[in-house]
Amino acid sequence: MGRYLLRRFAYMIPTVFLISLVSFAIIQLPPGDYLTTVVANLSRTGQTVDPAQLAALKQRYALDQPLVAQYAKWISNIVLHGDFGQSFEHGRSVASLLAERLPLTLALGIATFLFTWAVALPAGIYSAVRKYSVGDYLMTAIAFVGIAVPGFLLALTVAYIQFRYFDKSVGGLLSPDYVDARWNLGKILDLLDHLWLPIVVLSLGGIGGTIRVLRANLLDELRKPYVVTGRARGLSERKLIANYPVRVALNPFIATIGWLIPALFDGEVLVATVLGLQTTGPLLLGALQSQDMYLAGSIIFIACVLTVIGTLISDILLALVDPRIREGQY
Numbered sequence: 353m354g355r356y357l358l359r360r361f362a363y364m365i366p367t368v369f370l371i372s373l374v375s376f377a378i379i380q381l382p383p384g385d386y387l388t389t390v391v392a393n394l395s396r397t398g399q400t401v402d403p404a405q406l407a408a409l410k411q412r413y414a415l416d417q418p419l420v421a422q423y424a425k426w427i428s429n430i431v432l433h434g435d436f437g438q439s440f441e442h443g444r445s446v447a448s449l450l451a452e453r454l455p456l457t458l459a460l461g462i463a464t465f466l467f468t469w470a471v472a473l474p475a476g477i478y479s480a481v482r483k484y485s486v487g488d489y490l491m492t493a494i495a496f497v498g499i500a501v502p503g504f505l506l507a508l509t510v511a512y513i514q515f516r517y518f519d520k521s522v523g524g525l526l527s528p529d530y531v532d533a534r535w536n537l538g539k540i541l542d543l544l545d546h547l548w549l550p551i552v553v554l555s556l557g558g559i560g561g562t563i564r565v566l567r568a569n570l571l572d573e574l575r576k577p578y579v580v581t582g583r584a585r586g587l588s589e590r591k592l593i594a595n596y597p598v599r600v601a602l603n604p605f606i607a608t609i610g611w612l613i614p615a616l617f618d619g620e621v622l623v624a625t626v627l628g629l630q631t632t633g634p635l636l637l638g639a640l641q642s643q644d645m646y647l648a649g650s651i652i653f654i655a656c657v658l659t660v661i662g663t664l665i666s667d668i669l670l671a672l673v674d675p676r677i678r679e680g681q682y
Contacts, residue, residue: 360667367660375653376423379645387415387440388643426649437646441639446650449635456525457631459543460550465612468555468562469605475559476566477598483571491563498560504622507553511627514549524628525550550627554620566601573597599673606669610662614655 387406410416417425429435436446479491514520524531525546530539573579574597582592624633632651639648 356671357668360664364660364664368657371656371660372427372653373423375649375656376419376426376645378652379640379643379648380419422645426646430650430653436650439639439644439647441642441644441647446647449647450632450650450654453630453632453635456629457633460525460547460554460629460631461612463547464551464554464558467551468558471555472559472562473566473602473605476563477570477593479563479567480570480574480601481593491567495560495563498556498558499564501556502622503553503557503620504626506556507550507623507626510549510553520545524630550623550629553623553627562605565604569601569604570597573600603670603673606673607666609669610659610664610666613662613665614658 387410391406407416415422426437429437434447436450438444439446439449442449475491475494479488482488525543526539527542527546530542533539574593576597579592579597582596583589621633621637623629624631625637628634636648636651638644639651
């Protein structure tokens with residue numbers, strides 16, 4: 353187990369370094385930089401920019417230096433000082449922008465994760481145990497709809513129904529009256545009243561995929577000899593299924609916990625944009641569109657590092673629940 357963990361930690365260091373390079377390269381792919389975008393937008397409206405002011409801004413943000421120097425400055429500030437830089441577009445530090453949106457992002461992500469598993473795991477187990485029953489066909493239909501319907505389309509449809517027939521405000525996680533209010537019981541209840549819509553929209557695809565994967569895995573386990581042996585020994589069906597096949601069938605979901613951690617951070621960008629959610633997803637989209645390099649690069653980098661950390665957590669959990677992994681058989 354110790355060698356297994358050391359090997360996983362050793363893989364993380366070069367992986368994080370490569371992630372930082374890729375994150376910085378992604379936002380440098382479009383031609384020009386943030387100031388180029390600003391100048392182009394001003395030119396379309398007939399305005400001009402003072403060349404001296406433009407040169408001063410380039411020097412301030414190190415945009416007049418080679419890409420290697422820009423990357424070295426960016427990554428050294430993150431590693432040594434925890435400073436993710438300044439957002440060009442917002443004129444604020446990246447850390448303050450993320451801190452402002454992170455609480456609602458985490459609340460939405462955790463609620464979506466819990467709702468997905470609370471619905472999908474019992475449904476997947478029932479679908480496998482009651483194969484070809486009416487309930488199985490119903491679960492399969494729900495799963496296919498959840499996988500096939502794009503999240504942003506479902507968000508638009510549900511938001512229209514909510515506004516048209518229930519006369520409720522859509523867009524954002526809070527009503528206009530509570531946006532600038534201090535946190536109190538009324539604001540919390542208003543948040544819960546708005547939270548269910550993005551939770552359902554964001555979780556539907558995950559519910560559908562989880563049901564299908566769990567059903568397939570559990571059906572494979574139920575056909576294996578150890579299940580037949582357990583029945584022959586007189587174990588009750590519920591105890592037999594819960595203690596053995598379900599535990600093995602859950603391995604793929606434990607392995608993908610690492611993918612869920614960054615999802616708590618960045619959220620579903622398109623759905624959050626359509627619903628007007630004040631999460632980090634729309635912030636990332638706006639930063640990419642305006643080439644706000646420090647903001648976009650920081651969000652991408654943090655999300656990728658969280659993926660690496662989440663993958664390590666998944667590996668540790670898999671090693672704890674599956675002795676075959678601890679012994680190096682997989």
